[in-house]
Amino acid sequence: xxxxxxxxxxxxxxxxxxxxxxxxxxxxxxxxxxxxxxxxxxxxxxxxxxxxxxxxxxxxxxxxxxxxxxxxxxxxxxxxxxxxxxxxxxxxxxxxxxxxxxxxxxxxxxxxxxxxxxxxxxxxxxxxxxxxxxxxxxxxxxxxxxxxxxxxxxxxxxxxxxxxxxxxxxxxxx
Amino acid sequence: xxxxxxxxxxxxxxxxxxxxxxxxxxxxxxxxxxxxxxxxxxxxxxxxxxxxxxxxxxxxxxxxxxxxxxxxxxxxxxxxxxxxxxxxxxxxxxxxxxxxxxxxxxxxxxxxxxxxxxxxxxxxxxxxxxxxxxxxxxxxxxxxxxxxxxxxxxxxxxxxxxxxxxxxxxxxxxxxxxxxxxxxxxxxxxxxxxxxxxxxxxxxxxxxxxxxxxxxxxxxxxxxxxxxxxxxxxxxxxxxxxxxxxxxxxxxxxxxxxxxxxxxxxxxxxxxxxxxxxxxxxxxxxxxxxxxxxxxxxxxxxxxxxxxxxxxxxxxxxxxxxxxxxxxxxxxxxxxxxxxxxxxxxxxxxxxxxxxxxxxxxxxxxxxxxxxxxxxxxxxxxxxxxxxxxxxxxxxxxxxxxxxxxxxxxxxxxxxxxxxxxxxxxxxxxxxxxxxx
Numbered sequence: 001x002x003x004x005x006x007x008x009x010x011x012x013x014x015x016x017x018x019x020x021x022x023x024x025x026x027x028x029x030x031x032x033x034x035x036x037x038x039x040x041x042x043x044x045x046x047x048x049x050x051x052x053x054x055x056x057x058x059x060x061x062x063x064x065x066x067x068x069x070x071x072x073x074x075x076x077x078x079x080x081x082x083x084x085x086x087x088x089x090x091x092x093x094x095x096x097x098x099x100x101x102x103x104x105x106x107x108x109x110x111x112x113x114x115x116x117x118x119x120x121x122x123x124x125x126x127x128x129x130x131x132x133x134x135x136x137x138x139x140x141x142x143x144x145x146x147x148x149x150x151x152x153x154x155x156x157x158x159x160x161x162x163x164x165x166x167x168x169x170x171x172x173x174x
Numbered sequence: 175x176x177x178x179x180x181x182x183x184x185x186x187x188x189x190x191x192x193x194x195x196x197x198x199x200x201x202x203x204x205x206x207x208x209x210x211x212x213x214x215x216x217x218x219x220x221x222x223x224x225x226x227x228x229x230x231x232x233x234x235x236x237x238x239x240x241x242x243x244x245x246x247x248x249x250x251x252x253x254x255x256x257x258x259x260x261x262x263x264x265x266x267x268x269x270x271x272x273x274x275x276x277x278x279x280x281x282x283x284x285x286x287x288x289x290x291x292x293x294x295x296x297x298x299x300x301x302x303x304x305x306x307x308x309x310x311x312x313x314x315x316x317x318x319x320x321x322x323x324x325x326x327x328x329x330x331x332x333x334x335x336x337x338x339x340x341x342x343x344x345x346x347x348x349x350x351x352x353x354x355x356x357x358x359x360x361x362x363x364x365x366x367x368x369x370x371x372x373x374x375x376x377x378x379x380x381x382x383x384x385x386x387x388x389x390x391x392x393x394x395x396x397x398x399x400x401x402x403x404x405x406x407x408x409x410x411x412x413x414x415x416x417x418x419x420x421x422x423x424x425x426x427x428x429x430x431x432x433x434x435x436x437x438x439x440x441x442x443x444x445x446x447x448x449x450x451x452x453x454x455x456x457x458x459x460x461x462x463x464x465x466x467x468x469x470x471x472x473x474x475x476x477x478x479x480x481x482x483x484x485x486x487x488x489x490x491x492x493x494x495x496x497x498x499x500x501x502x503x504x505x506x507x508x509x510x511x512x513x514x515x516x517x518x519x520x521x522x523x524x525x526x527x528x529x530x531x532x533x534x535x536x537x538x539x540x541x542x543x544x545x546x547x548x549x550x551x552x553x554x555x556x557x558x559x560x561x562x563x564x565x566x567x568x569x570x571x572x573x574x575x576x577x578x579x580x581x582x583x584x585x586x587x588x589x590x591x592x593x594x595x596x597x598x599x600x601x602x603x604x605x606x607x608x609x610x611x
Contacts, residue, residue, distance in 0.1 A: 014212060022206045030199050039206065046215045109191055115477040115499050117602045128196035154602060156188055165188040 013053045017046055020063050023130055024070050030125040031074035033114060041077060045070040064139040067126070071140070075118045112162045120155040123148055273348040273355055274383035278330065297332040298393070298410050301325050328381040329412065331393055333357060344378050353391045355382070389413050440533050440592070441524030448519040450526065452572035455494035455511045455519055455598055460572070462508040464498060471501045479506060492516050497599075510599035519596075521574075531578055531591040534565050541567045544578075544588075545605065563591070566604045573604035 024045060029038030049056050049066050056062045113121060119141060126132040126140060134152075138145045156169040323330055333345055345357035357380075393408045448456050464481045471479040479501030494513045498506040513519055517527040523537045535542055544565045566575040575597040580590045597604075 014216075017212050017215065018208055021208050021211055025206050026200055029202065030196070035202050039211070043211055043215055046211075050215055107195075109195055111477045113195075120602070124192060125196075128192045129199060159192075160188040163188065163191070164185040165191060166185060167188045169189075 012057055013050060016049075016057075016062060020066055021046065024066060026129055027067060027122075027125050028070050028074055030113075030129055031071065031118075031121060032077055033110060037077060038074075041073045042070055045073055061139050064136070067140045068142060071118070071122045108163055109159070112159050116155055116158065119143075120151045120158075123151040124155045127152060268352045270349040270351040271386070273350050273386040275345070275348045275357075276328075276381040277344060277346075278379045278381055298408060299323075299330040299332075300410075300412065323381065327384055329384060329387070329410070331380050331382060331408075331410075333378045333380065333395065345380055348380070348382060350386065350388070350391070353388050354394050355387065355391050356394045356396060359396070384412060387412060440529045441537070442517070442520050442526060443524055444520035444522060445518065450513070450519050450521045450574070450596060450598065452569040452574060452598060455513050455596065458494045458496055458508060458511045460508055460511065460598065460600070462496075463505045464496060464508060466504055466506055469498055469501050469506045477501060478509070481506065481508070491518070494519070510597055510603060513596040514594070525576075525593070527593055527596065529576075529593045531565060531588050531593075534576060534593070538567045543567070564605050565593075568601045568604065571601050572598070573601040574598050575604050 021042060025035070025038050025042040027038075028041045028045075029035045032038055032041065045066055048069050049062070056065055059065055113124065116124070122141060123137050126137045132140070134145045134148045137148045141148065141151075153169050156167040159165070160167040344359065346360040347358040348355055349358065387410075390409070390411045390413070393410055395407070444450070450456075453460055468482045469479040470481075477499055479498050481496045481498050492513075492515050494511050494516075496508040497510040497512065499509040500507050513527065515527065520526040521537075525534060525537055531544070542565055545563065563578045564575050565578055566573055576593045577595040577597075578591040579594045580587045580592075
């Protein structure tokens, strides 16, 4: 790669980063429930994008690619915390009272969102955090728009049932 | 956050609640220091990867000296003086001898996509099949080696150790004292290439030379490593040969040797109490309420948890385990059932751990969906296969997911792929997904 193209390449990544970083931090905070973790995972996602920028910069939607990486990292983080908790509990018995007290203070909406399948959680996040269209969500999740509508419908239905709400989302498009 | 809808039924529209929640999240994300984050990303180095590493003699001496200064010695104290005089008793420490070792692989746990483990752990493999299980035990088929193991001469041990913020240490030497073998930890690799600080422990796989080991011994992680005694020690019996020793078809030159089982032999009829269905594995069923006191939650504020707490997959006859929802309530409910390392559980068609992909396809036909693992940075839609290649089948709103492996030292090959773990769940959660709703 020539010096000129390398410099151009770097500048375009920097601009891409400035355009997308804040949104992806928000998305990761939504998916993990924690802003600090969200920032860490967003940085890690952009680190991957940076290493592959020569290829990613040629994509039609590099932002969708970056979001896909971030969503998967958030899913990994969930698995990591699960194993960590199990491991710690082998050393320290669980404080059941503490858990129930903490749970009692939680917004029930967050509790239910956290329990959704990762793709439903991601679809909901992309819709409400970033106002993404069905087609745009499909590009991020690398699935069909019909699948996105299914994810959204099922998420709305499940959350509404659990929280005693209504939903405007009618019928399963499949 | 609630609002009434036009029908006045109360509870509000979920869409309104989600909009409000999203606004809250966006507000907390204000003030993100984008420039500082950009600078950090541009400074990042590629992660280091351990390479096969044989410790030189001089370095071994240096590490040993450092270890002697930092860590207590284990070993056996022998009271030599049995007299009744007032002379102080003389104790003799069993001399130690070095065990020839070779670091085969070491990975940041995050790179294994196996989750971050805060505990120490030791494991072993005495044959190829056990080596394959060793990798999958850490969340995915670990590419432990490209060259394969010579189990006639070596055994493989896995060490998982928690880390601090310094450059990661790894096992650089193993010493035998009596029937205990203990590793020494020191810098591994080239520190000048920079360190990635993280809080994830690392797993190291090391070959130990059989001729330097006693027939039966205990592998012991040094006491500074955290974890219970049970986690830090492992009794290894080299005289116990695997009953299902795996024959590597790439090594044998005997053309009369059967190296690949015929398809029907990897299907076994289920036994009572060990059936796998779209609703259950053994006695553990979807929707079942489990005892709260044995649930370990993903986090104190998490809806999801695991039952039973602690990992049971390393037992000789490991039972199925569950991912539970409503983990912080008085009625945790099974959301998914998992099975690992136990081929005695079978579906009505005979499918279980060890069943080949070929047989899966024969049993399920067009209903079977296979998705190759894309790795953690190349996800795919539909069936979620982030960590491992999976094959799954749906039945209404239920699904069975079979995680597949071709072995740690072989590239993915559908012809040799077999089932190494099984999940029963709602169809929404098929594949790798660990939602617990």
